[in-house]
Amino acid sequence: MKLRPVLLLRRYPYVIATLLVAATAGVILLTPAAPFSPWLLGGFAIVVAARSAWRMVRELRSGTFGVDILAVTAICAAVAVGEYWAALVIVLMLTGGEALEDYAAHRAERDLRALLSRAPQTGHRYADDGTTVEVPINEIAPGDRIMVRPGEIVPVDGTLVSAEGSFDESSITGESLLVDKVAGDEVLSGGVNGAAAVMVQATRAAKDSQYQQIVTLVEAATASKSPIVRLADRYAIPFTLLALAIAGTAWAVSGDAVRFAEVLVVATPCPLIIAAPVAFMAGMSRAARDGVIVKSSATLETFRRAKTFAFDKTGTLTQGEPSLVEVRPEGETDADELLRFAASAEQFSAHVLAAAVLRAARAKGIELWGSHQVEESTAHGVTATIDGRTVVVGKRSFIAAACNTEVAATPLETGEMAVYVAVDGVPAGALVFADQVRQNARSTIASIRSQGIGTVVMLTGDDRATAEHVGTALGVDDIRSNCLPADKVTAVATLTERPVVMVGDGVNDAPVLAAADIGIAMGARGATAASESADVVLLRDDISGVAAALLVGRETVRVALQSIWVGMSLSIGLMCVAAAGLLPAIVGAWLQEAVDVISILWALRATRGSESPVAAATDEGEQMPDEKQLPRGR
Missing domain, CATH: 2.70.150.10 (Calcium-transporting ATPase, cytoplasmic transduction domain A)
Structure with a gap:
């Protein structure tokens, strides 16, 4: 983040003012007006302390404990015992801490806000x-x-x-x-x-x-405060009491009021109030880079405690659209020729199976023939003249009527469906379709299990046979079939191992995504009702984002807590050294500034984290059918 001098002055006026006061006081010390230097230092320190005290009072009135009380007390104590330069260092720590927090938040937010900067x-x-x-x-x-x-x-x-x-x-x-x-x-x-x-x-x-829907999701993602941040605020009460107890004991034992100020100088709680927000913003930034929009930082904290994952099947664990899995020619027609006839006839049809035929032909590099006198019979099939030959593609009954003969049914597995082809009134074969499991669905489930998830559930409206065919292959623990949207909500509400994370994609998944402790929407193709109801939206059509989101949530919370405890532990250690009279106030003030920097840098580790174990994993992409999703024929 580059800042011009004028913008820097406008954005961080108290930091600039503190540095100017320090420079002016240093110059004054070299002149006959040297006695006025302490007045300048002490007066400015008291002004800043009053500003922080007023902000602290407003926080108390809103029900939040003012964590700046230690800093205000330390400034006043340092001025009272004549440690003016130490007081100014504490002021620099306060104002500089605010500036560092602002800078760190902007740095962590950079990737998260990248979409906004591109908005047309x-x-x-x-x-x-x-x-x-x-x-x-x-x-x-x-x-x-x-x-x-x-x-x-x-x-x-x-x-x-x-x-x-x-x-x-x-x-x-x-x-x-x-x-x-x-x-x-x-x-x-x-x-x-x-x-x-x-x-x-x-x-x-x-x-x-x-794009505007994605922008809206990003804006929502930046406007939340997680429970872990409020937990950090609550740490301020025992931390403040401990600091005052150590400072009071040091004063009482030594009989020296300076000792009280020396302890409080290193007790300022900036690591406490900076670390968690920076860590969570960093984690959300990291997730956004992976194509995962987390709407609330509270969601990251919930991921840490999640015990159960529930998945919708069609469109989530499976592709949600038919794919050609086999070409079965008859007679003298070979497989490529059969596919060319079918794709050439279907190239102007808007039917979902026509699109699947065309995708398969393009994937094999098959060049289509021109088609003439095309006639589509809604819900039955297509008749076209191709290269002087009459080609009929559609349901078995449609082909039988066109050929005026019985057409044998091709053998199908559970969930498969077939489209039949006839050329010049003679049955020429069949094309078999199925809804395939996503390529990395199995590795995604394995990844979330490796992260401590004990139960994986699949909820689907499909019949039992189709559901078990998919769920068993993926290693799902609990398979629930024939579920209406209300049934899915009931199923999630009654799961005992909580919190529960639900993953879905369609409009019918919106209620259950809203009912789950965390809802994840496969929103790559647009802002559906599922995206609106979900807490997390995957911008890419890749289910591995589910495992990535879980990993980011758990690592972010771990880093946030680590940064809090690192800052507090260092401050407590410095307080004990100061209580023994081994740490002058001015040195302690600078060391506390270093503690702040360490806490912020530790929190920013959340922008990196570990590589998701699912990232490099790939499955073979089994052919997983979905009988109910794909009707028999047209």
């Missing part, structure tokens, strides 16, 4: 005469056509009108490569346009678009 503010809307007008993004309405110039951020969600375009969506989905799109494809706000200007038709207003 304007868009280029097409006018009736074909020209473009730059307008604020809140004036762009659904249906408006906008131009996105090369390198510009897409301002609102929309549909690509231009023939093709390339977009960098790394800040949204985590995909590091440019994503190529064609006319009709969805374009997400927040993505960066490639080398050519494109036309996009808005489908959502700015406030409802993907």
Whole structure:
């Protein structure tokens, strides 16, 4: 964080004033006006002490113990016994501590706020005469056509009108490569346009678009105070009593009031009030870099105590969309030719299975043929003329009617489904689809278990056979099937090993995410009702973020507590040395400043942490079906 001198003066006036007073007092000591130097030092110290005392009184009135009481007492005691320079060092510690806290928070917040700095503010809307007008993004309405110039951020969600375009969506989905799109494809706000200007038709207003929803989540993530921070505040009471007891005992035993001031000089509780907030902001920053938005720092503290994880199945443990798992040709048609016929016929269909066929053909590098006289029968299939041949793709009954013959059913495992193909009135084979388990679902569950989670539950609306097929393969402890949204809420509410973390993705998961102690939404594709209800949102379509969030939460709390205890232990040790008369006030004041710096640096360790054990782990991506999610045929 770079600060210009004027901004530095405006942001940290008391730090600058303290340094100026110290320099002025030092110069005065070299002049005949030297006797006035203590008055300058003591007067300024008392002014700062009064400021801190007034702030402390306001905190007491709001129900919070004023942790600055030790610093105020130490300043007053140092002035009273004539240790003016020590008093000024304590003032520098107070004002400098505030500045260090501000700087540390901004440093830790840098990655968390990166999305905000990229938020688009304007868009280029097409006018009736074909020209473009730059307008604020809140004036762009659904249906408006906008131009996105090369390198510009897409301002609102929309549909690509231009023939093709390339977009960098790394800040949204985590995909590091440019994503190529064609006319009709969805374009997400927040993505960066490639080398050519494109036309996009808005489908959502700015406030409802993907990027603005992410910005809202980030803003919410920075505006919370965790219970662990309030716990740090409560440490101030016993710490203050201990410090006053040590200082009073030292005074009573030695009979020297200076000893009282020397103890209090090293007892200031800045490590206590700085460490936890800095650590939590650092942890939230670290999570944001991994594509995990934690809405509240209290959530990180709850992760530390979590005992049970519950997962939705479809779209969470599985991909949530059909994938082609096998091509079964018949007769003289080979597998690639069968897939080419099917994909060529389906290329203009909007059906979910048509998209799966096209994805599979593209993945294999199969070039499609042109299709003519295409006719789609809703919920049944597609008929098209391809390379002079009649191709029919769809349900088995649809193929049987087209061929005027019985079509044998292809064997299917639990949860699989099939689409059949006929060429020139002859059955040519079948394409088998299934919903696949996410590639690293198993390693994610293994990772959270390794972090101390004892129970893993799967909640799904699917039938028992399909649920067990997935849950057993992943090593889930408790599989609950045929669950309606209300059943999921009841299931989470009755789990005895708490806190409970629930992971889901869809609108139907919103109630259970809100009911869980921590709700995690797979929100990579937009701000759904699940994202609104959740405490944590995964910006990338990667379930390993669940294990990463748990790891960040536990390590952040550990670092926060460590930084608190490190600061307190060092202060107590210095108090004991000062009580024995071995630590002059001016030296103690500087040592306490060093304790503050150590506490802040320790808290900033939360920005790094350990690498998630799931990061490098990969599964083989078993074919995991979802019979209820995918209807039989069209």
